[in-house]
Amino acid sequence: MWRIFNENIFNNIGIKRALPRYLDVLKGNKLPYYVLDRNYLANFSYEMSIEDLWDLHEEILDNYNEIIKENIGMKTDFNFSFLSLKIEIAKRIMESCIFCERRCKINRLESKKGYCGCGNNFSLSNAFPHMGEEPELIPSGTVFTCGCTIRCLHCQNYEISQWYDKGIEINSSQMAKIVLNLKENGCININMVGGEPTPNTYLWLKTMGETSCILPTIWNSNSYYSIETSKLLAGFIDVYLLDFKYGNNDCALKISGAENYFEVCKRNHLMAKEYGELLIRVLVLPGHNECCTRPILEWIVENLGEWTRVNLLFQYRPEWRASEINELKRRLNSNEIAEAIKIAKDVGLKNLV
Numbered sequence: 600m601w602r603i604f605n606e607n608i609f610n611n612i613g614i615k616r617a618l619p620r621y622l623d624v625l626k627g628n629k630l631p632y633y634v635l636d637r638n639y640l641a642n643f644s645y646e647m648s649i650e651d652l653w654d655l656h657e658e659i660l661d662n663y664n665e666i667i668k669e670n671i672g673m674k675t676d677f678n679f680s681f682l683s684l685k686i687e688i689a690k691r692i693m694e695s696c697i698f699c700e701r702r703c704k705i706n707r708l709e710s711k712k713g714y715c716g717c718g719n720n721f722s723l724s725n726a727f728p729h730m731g732e733e734p735e736l737i738p739s740g741t742v743f744t745c746g747c748t749i750r751c752l753h754c755q756n757y758e759i760s761q762w763y764d765k766g767i768e769i770n771s772s773q774m775a776k777i778v779l780n781l782k783e784n785g786c787i788n789i790n791m792v793g794g795e796p797t798p799n800t801y802l803w804l805k806t807m808g809e810t811s812c813i814l815p816t817i818w819n820s821n822s823y824y825s826i827e828t829s830k831l832l833a834g835f836i837d838v839y840l841l842d843f844k845y846g847n848n849d850c851a852l853k854i855s856g857a858e859n860y861f862e863v864c865k866r867n868h869l870m871a872k873e874y875g876e877l878l879i880r881v882l883v884l885p886g887h888n889e890c891c892t893r894p895i896l897e898w899i900v901e902n903l904g905e906w907t908r909v910n911l912l913f914q915y916r917p918e919w920r921a922s923e924i925n926e927l928k929r930r931l932n933s934n935e936i937a938e939a940i941k942i943a944k945d946v947g948l949k950n951l952v
């Protein structure tokens with residue numbers, strides 16, 4: 600069944616300021632980055648060392664704005680394209696996985712599994728046109744896969760993220776067909792979710808190399824990915840839909856078991872802003888306005904700008920193991936919601952969803 604998207608997004612000032620290139624791709628005036636990458640020559644050989652592959656990747660990325668952002672592609676053999684270079688680097692990472700900050704260094708090509716539990720194929724839970732995402736994204740071709748790189752005790756998708764749902768194992772060619780099917784069902788983007796998409800970085804790069812359709816890419820992540828993944832995503836992802844979960848490392852460790860989250864999250868948001876367009880989700884947690892909501896929103900305004908598009912979410916409900924954390928046993932009260940909105944206004948955010 601076809602689903603129609605809301606044409607009003609093209610006239611919304613906040614969306615126009617935050618996501619101008621994305622809107623151009625939707626209008627057909629520009630191409631998604633992965634399409635440009637498929638046509639841009641990267642002069643590498645499959646015998647090169649990982650260090651040399653990274654050097655070449657850096658070299659291309661340094662000139663990225665001029666070469667690719669202006670839609671200047673050149674026809675080349677896919678096997679020696681910028682996207683193929685990214686795929687080859689990601690494949691080497693699969694041999695000693697460092698896609699996220701856990702840096703498990705296990706060989707996933709040999710089916711070994713690290714903290715996230717992901718293997719060498721996708722474990723697909725579900726894929727469908729999602730009408731509950733932000734207005735500028737719907738209908739969104741949302742792909743839910745199993746496994747996650749952090750363990751939020753209140754996770755609302757814990758069946759998927761923690762493998763109660765094992766999913767169906769599929770490879771990148773099968774995923775490419777699912778992407779095409781989502782497009783044929785009226786979806787306006789491909790929304791890589793999870794659990795968490797980070798463990799599937801290699802598979803998503805391959806998928807977008809194989810798909811025959813043209814759709815902007817959405818990276819829907821908890822922001823706990825490594826600097827290496829951040830570089831691979833640069834010039835591949837059109838819109839970063841990033842969670843900014845905590846305003847300090849102690850809360851991140853206590854609730855999500857994620858060491859050094861605040862620094863990692865800040866770094867990845869800065870990279871996202873440099874190489875793509877950014878939409879940030881901030882889930883307000885009970886009792887966490889001063890330790891988390893305020894420092895997060897202050898940092899966003901100071902480092903990404905007052906027009907950064909932010910979706911403040913008030914839908915928290917205690918799920919999974921939330922009862923293990925005292926303040927997370929209840930929903931938000933009206934005072935906390937009002938306080939979070941006041942913080943957003945006080946710090947000067949101008950582009951709330």
Ligand code: SF4
Pocket residue numbers: 696697698699700701702703704705712713714715716717747748797798
């Ligand atoms: S993606 Fe998974 S296997 Fe790879 S480093 Fe992270 S948790 Fe470990």
